[in-house]
Amino acid sequence: MSPALISVAAGELRRVARERGLAAGLGAIIRGGVPVPCSATGLTLLPVGVLGEVAAWRLPGATVPADRATVTVLAHALGETEGLTQVRIVARGEQVPSQRTAEPEPDDAVLLLASVRLGLLEHMLEAAVAHLNSRIVDGRPLTTRQMIQAAVADTVTVARTIAHVLDDPELPGGALAEAHERLDEAGWTVTTLFGAGGYLREHPVRCLYVAGLVHDAWHTDDYR
Template sequence: MSSGFARGFPVGYEDVDVLELAGYTAGLSAGLAKALADVDDADLTAAARGGFVAVPAGRVRDGATVVEHPMAEAEGVAILDVRLPAGLVLLRHAGNRPEVVGLRLAAVRIGLTRRLLDHAMEQPRRDRVLLRGIADVVSALEPLRHQLVSMTQHPPRAAVAEVHARLDGLGWQVARLFWPDGYRADHPVRALFVAELVANTWLGT
């Protein structure tokens, strides 16, 4: 991973490759773990949007308050309630944590989407509608990936949020490729919906 938050926390184009590959080969929880590898617990609290933050389930510390969310749990993700008690104010500034973690998460989501497209290709149904749907998503992912690479050094919040919003829409397109099973909570495509929730805790997309 690139340098830490204290040094401005840039992300290199090679990080996009690594994080996309993690989402593609190992899934959401593993990709999230890489995205947060150099983010300590105090950073999590400082950067949380609305007082909640998503982390890999294996990273939950003793005494942490975990929000019950069965779909997230099934993907190995925990949603932590990190809101401070009334009257307390966090002194640590969020810096560029939300933007950089958001960029990293977007790369993971691109890999995860590609992983689900491969799964779609394995379906017994291989008609023209399915293949066209897959091609449409693939063609939409490439410019998003180029956009991430172009803003690795200084990721603007609005631009990162826009990428996630577009990934949200692509997640629904992928779910339709598995109609009607893609909307079941036990279908693998749920990872895309949990990924949307994860991004929302960091960027409020």
């Protein structure tokens, strides 16, 4: 995908994730023809119902066209709460080696995933602030507490910064890995704002846990 297309897609994916959630954001990436990254043994996560629209799979070091792969659908308890399924890919026949460069390029999917995670973070931050506004302690909403305000300000700062990081058409892989790292941290900050309620599987903030799992399944090996 060209840098210009990625830039357009990133803004749209951020909006889709913010308004319609993780599965919708990942589905949009996959429908855009971006190969889906998998582990060395072919495991990955993707939304239920998009298997037929996968163009190709990215095993470490090789790209496998969808019509040359056998797919087994597996259960994943946490992933299913967000409408995702786990699959195992086995390539049939000869594989197409991925291009090797001095500094490996990250998968487009990992770049676009960052936009989806950013949209989810923004949506969950808004939900957290609404939740904290309704929590009254000592006669005041929790949003009047300085520690809460600091957490909100830090999260907004990270979100705004990452939005500009992802605007860069020549973004180096290391910077993308760092952006995902900061999304992990900011996501955890937002998750804790919901208290123990955010640790329930039925709570909407579970999308940040599951998005972290997708990042684990999709991230580029060479940046760690």
